[in-house]
Amino acid sequence: MTKSSPGEPVAQPVERARPAEARGNNRAxxxxxxxxLAVAVVITLLGVTLVFAALRNDQAISAHLGTANAQVDQVLFDRTIIRFETPDGVAHSPENGVLYPGGLSAGQLIRIEYDTTDPELAKVAGRTWLLTLLPVGSTVLIMWLIAGPLLWWLRSKLRAERRASPVAAEAEAPTP
Structure with missing residues (x-):
């Protein structure tokens, strides 16, 4: 701070209040x-987790591989219900359905692979976790194609508001 001599006016910083509307827009x-940004990051993390979960399921099935013929009982929106018998004669119908059910229809007979230690974990034979890459990748890509420009636009709007703010402009101005 510089001292002023008696009688010399002291320069006081002038703080102009921004209109309430501008402050509200900036906050919004x-x-x-x-x-x-949070939604985009969460969707991306969920997609990556889904791919790794499919890989882990395939590895579990491969580690204790069992094969069987199964009948497709129901094709629902969120799962495809199958029924199959293991060599010990026990009938199984995985509660969560079969993995990679694309293109199946009710009544169809299919070949499946399952985890012999957990017959609830079954997949259509010959299908792998790689089938999850296209839908998950497409979802994440489309989400970022939408979120990216929105984030860019909001960031440029925030920067413009910060530059236009009288308080910010005075704070950036050099003091004599």
Missing amino acids: SRIGFGAI
Whole structure:
């Protein structure tokens, strides 16, 4: 701070208040930016987790491989229910359905591979975790194609608001 001599006016920083509307828009933009970024990151992490879960399931089945013929009982929106018998004569119908059920229809007979230590874990024979890459990759790509431009637009809007703010402009100005 510089001292002023008596009688010399002291320069006081002038702080102009921003209109309430501008402060509200800035806050809404920051919240929107954070929300969009959070949703995009969560969807990406869920997609990566899904791919690794499919890989882990395939490895578990391969470690204790059993094969059987199964009948498709129901094809629902979220799962495809099958029924098969293990060599010990026990009938199994995995509660969560069969893995990689694309293209199956009710009544169809299919060949499956299952984990002999956990017959609830079954997949259509010949299908692998690689089938999850296209739908998961497409979902993540489309989500970032939407979120990316929105995030860029909100960030540029926030920067423009910060530059236009009288308080920020005075704070950046050099003091004599």
